[in-house]
Structure formats: structure tokens, C-alpha cells
Amino acid sequence: MFDIKNIREDFPALFELKDGRPIIYCDSACMSLKPKPVIQALTDYYTKFTACAGRSPHMFSRETTKRYEAAREKTAKFINAKNSSEVVWTKNTTEALNLGSMILKLDGTETIIATSESHNSNIVKWMFLENAGKIKLKVLDAGETGICSLDTFSAAIDECQPGKFLVSLAQVSNVTAGMIDVPAIAKIIHEKEGIFQLDAAQSFPHLSVDVQKLDVDLMAVSMHKACGPSGIGFLWGKYHILERLHPMILGGETVSDVKIPNTIKMLPPPAKFEAGLQNYGGVIAAGAAIDYLDSIGMDNVHQHEVRLSKVMLEGLEEFGDKISYLGPTRAEDRAALAAIDLKGINPHEVAILLDDMYNIFLRSGYHCTHAFHHSLDLDQGTLRPSWYLYNTEEEVKVFIEALGEIIDTLS
Amino acid sequence: MAKGIEKTKQLILLLLHDMGPSSTEELIAEAETLGIAECRDRVPGAIADLNGERMLTKQLSKEKKAIVWDLSDKVDRSKLDF
Ligand SMILES: Cc1ncc(COP(=O)(O)O)c(C=O)c1O
Secondary structure, X not given: OOOHHHHHHOOXXXXXXXXXXXXXXXXXXXXXXXXXXXXXXXXXXXXXXXXXXXXXXXXXXXXXXXXXXXXXXXXXXHOOOXXXXXXXXXXXXXXXXXXXXXXXXXXXXXXXXXXXXXXXXXXXXXXXXXXXXXXXXXXXXXXXXXXXXXXXXXXXXXXXXOOXXXXXXXXXXXOOOEEOOHHHHHHHHHHOOOEEEEEOOOOOOOOOOOHXXXXXXXXXXXXXXXXXXXOOEEEXXXXXXXXXXXXXXXXXXXXXXXXXXXXXXXXXXXXXXOOOOOOHHHHHHHHHHHHHHHHHOHHHHHHHHHHHHHHHHHHHHOOHHHOEEOOOOOHHHEOOEOOEEOOOOOHHHHHHHHHHHHOEEOEEEOOOOHHHHHHOOOOOOEEEOEOOOOOOHHHHHHHHHHHHHHHHHHO | OOOOHHHHHHHHHHHHHHXXXXXXXXXXXXXXXXXXXXXXXXXXXXXHHHHHOOOEEEEEEOOOOEEEEEEOOOOOHHHHOO
16 A cells, blocks of 8 residues: 555655755655665665675675675566666666667767657767767657657658667656657667667656566666665666677676787676676665565556646646646646746746745756757746655645745746 | 856856846846856856855845845955955
């Protein structure tokens, strides 16, 4: 059963006071709060068995190795990967997407397809490579809904050479909150032997993600948005793709042997991608975050968030044309966040007032989607509340009321 | 992003000293004319910080549909004179 009261008690930060008053945290699309078991796992690593994995024979190192690999196993199971060797630890989604791009030959013949609402971490690299003449980039216009039709994808893919293109898309947008039909797009891509890289930064924390059902080839995740610690994420890839993928960083732990003159024997995935000592505490605590989410059930998390979305959307509708928000209008079709255009009121100032006067913590600006905001003439940026499993309907209502008071005061 | 924040905060104090009470948009526009990189991203964060440190006063203005910021008594204006 989804018991919000119990869940909230797991997150100590929710009970922090500001100026002696409670706070409302609605910036989870940026960084989620951490439940006690995750904090405990991190503390245990640093207090009880701090060591590196896989190298030394002593007890601390054996314990670290055991828990590090257990976290990989749990993660693989959680996303229904065929094998835990398909999970590669990275710093975050950004690093995972950059690692995924190492599948490219960069000989100028390949095409990358992205969409206009892409997060900078899923567009800047492509622009950079295009500027260097190494790829051709097609950015599909996602319009205000943030979602391209299947026909738009088909038409763009039709123009690509078979087997010479990569499509890199977010499953859930961090601004429009819209969700794409991943399996349907995968089918179109695979019919023409392309590679599908999924940015799951905003879907993995909120939805049940099954990589076999989704049928993508690569998937990038940030654990810090999913109750895990900061500085840890992962790239999942189909094993045969990971075998073809070049490592981005080379060094210790990536090779089975090295000889002079120039002879290196690379280890198979995932080891060949995890160079040098790793963020062991982060990985182990990420495993605890997976256990935590699993114990609650991702379907329960999603249903709770749909309820929060409904309350938020109903509240936003009340503002009439004083504001507008991006993305689909049905709570069932979107994530529990909204990028709100305040029609001439600066969103940063509203965010500062929400923090200052109401203890409501959220984000304002471009949310790392500069290109999308510019394409919609939203040059002042937007205000973005983003809710998670620990938020209540009451909190959403308090936010709506506070926003109303601020808008009334300023206009 | 976080690295240059102290510089941006100093810039905002100087701008407010020169321009008098101003909104976030006006401060961003002035920073843009000075060629400051990424000011649309940086200025609001720096204002939030200064506000948190009680270095600014704020007035809500219906006319400007904005907060009008000014230097608070905590700021030593003589250090901003050149
Ligand atoms: C859709 C999307 N993609 C990618 C990222 C980048 O994630 P990170 O900064 O953790 O690498 C984010 C972060 O907000 C995001 O929302």
C-alpha cells in the first residue's frame, strides 16, 4: 500500500525548517531528496568498510566488491536487463549519453536525430560534433507539446542511410512533461537498422522502465533524481552494442593485460568503461535507492504522481490566461511537473518570492533547455514545480495558492 | 556555473549602486550590454544569494510587474564608489 505519511518519514530533509517554518520541496526533477536507507548505505560505506572494489584481498575490499556488484545486479533486475553486464556506472545521465555517443564512427556520414525540447545534455554534444564536421544533425521541431508524431520520426528516418543513424530522445521531457511512445519509435528506428538511445533521466525515477519492452539500444539514467546520491548514474546498453562501444576514459581496471611494445587486452563490458577507482559509496547507495523504489513499487509511485499532477493542472487552469504551461493537458499523459510561462512576470523573481515568503523550493529559468525556450519565445524562462513520491496534494494546493498571491501582487 | 557567482554578486551590487532600484530584467539587460557571459542564467542565482544574505531590499511593483531590488543597509556603499 502507498502510505504517504510513512514515505515522508523516510525523507529527513522534508522536516527541515526554514525560519522556524516547514518547507515544501518541489524541485525533484532537478534533484530528488534521499530516503534514510540511502543515507545509511552511504554512511556505512564511509564508516564501516571504505575500500576499493576488486583489487585488494582484505575484508573491506571484499565487502565493497560484493555490494558494488550487488547494486549492479539489482539495477539490472529493476529495469529487466538480460544481464547485469549491461549496466555501466557513470556520473550521471550526461556522462552516460556522452558514453553512448562513442558508438559513432564520426566519419561525417552518420546522422543524429534529436528533438527541439532536448535537454542540453542531449543536444550540445551533437551540435558540437556537427560543427566539427563529424556528424549530420537533424533536430525535429517538437512544438509546444514537446512531442513529435510517429510520422515526423518516420519521415526523418526515411532520409537517413540504413544503419548510419542514431536517434537520441528523452522518454519524459523535463519541461513539457510529455511522454513519448518508445516502443513504437524503436520499431521505426530498428526497421532501418538505426540505434535508439534513450534519455531516461526523467522517466526512470517515476515510471516502471523495462528495457526489453521499450526495445531501446542504450539508456541513460541519473540516480540522483531517483532517490540515489548525487554523482552516480548509469548507461544501460544491449550487450552486443556495448561490445562495439568505445570506452571514453581508459586506464586501470579496463584491461586484462598490458605489454610493451603496445599491446593492450581490453576487458569486456562493463569493466572496459569503468576506468580507475570508482564512486563505490555512490553505487552502493544507488543500490539502496533501487531497493527503496522497488519496495514501494513504481506503479504506485506513478499513480501517486498522476494524482498530484491532476491537482496541479486543475489549479493552474484556474489562472486563466494569466499563465500557461507547456505540454499535454491530461495528467495521465504527463509527468508531475510543469514549466509555467508567467506572461511577462520574471520566473526567477517568483521563485525567489516562493522561497523567501512561502518556503517553497523550486526551479526557474531554462532548465537546461535553452534551445526549446528560445524556439517558443520564452526568453525569460519558465517556473517549474516538479513533484515526487513524497509530496502531498496539500503541498500542491499550497503552491497554487502562493503562486496566485504572488501573481496578484505583481499584476 | 557556481564558480563565478561571487563575481556576479559583486557586479549586481555595483549595478544597483549605479542604476538605483532595478528589477531582475533590468539588471540582466544591463549585464548583457556589458557583455557578461550567460547573464540570463547567472544574474537571478546571484540575486537570490544576495537576497538570502539580506544584502538587498525588495519592493513589489505592479507597474513593472516585478520585484524592484535595492541595496540594503548591510552594503557598504563607499566600497562601491570609484
Ligand atoms: C531530460 C533530462 N535529460 C538529461 C538530464 C541531465 O541529467 P544530469 O545533469 O544528471 O546528467 C536532465 C537533468 O535535469 C534531464 O532532465
